[in-house]
Amino acid sequence: MSISVMVPTLLRSFTQDQKRVEVQGNTVLEVIEQMEREYPGVKDRLIGDGQVHRFVNIYVNDDDIRFADNLGTALKAGDAITILPAVAGG
């Protein structure tokens, strides 16, 4: 299943400056792994030790995956993933 992924500015160097890419996958993790095959280096910027980095937010449609099944969040046809930097500090 092809999923549309919105890529943040910071990661566009991996995607040849493309803002939106189409990637195959049935879960968020599968999409990220497929992105890694097509755009090597991107996975390390998103996840480590099997978790989404704390400075990254990943959304399926309008929902942050931390409030769903995280990287295991299932995708259906027409879903869109948005990746944004998490903004925080002290």
Next chain:
Amino acid sequence: MLKLRAGLLEAMLEQAHRDHPLETCGIIAAPVGEPTAERLVAMDNAARSETFFSFAPKQQLAVWRELDERDEECRVIYHSHTASVAYPSAEDVSYAGDPSVHYVIVSTLPEVEVAVRSFRIVQRKVTEEVIYIVN
């Protein structure tokens, strides 16, 4: 150098003092390709803390979508320090990864010498920059 539309410095300070002693936060958007940061968007501090701030993920998504629709980009991320000077903390540096963003810090400490300062933070290296006000 950060080029900022006149009035926005005061707007950040006002917001910071209004939210004091909690930290406040927000962004200033600029039209893509234009040099001046023009449009301030106050954000909720989801942490509601005196020592930490975080954008609420849902609100951030909505704001970023709006930027996209308006052909704008996030040029400035600002937040306040309510018990320290306007300089990035270790935590600020650990989150600030975008070399295209200006990180502005507002201090609400009454005795602080400079209340609003702007920084670039690239690979954990902090460099202060001048804020240039554009009328």
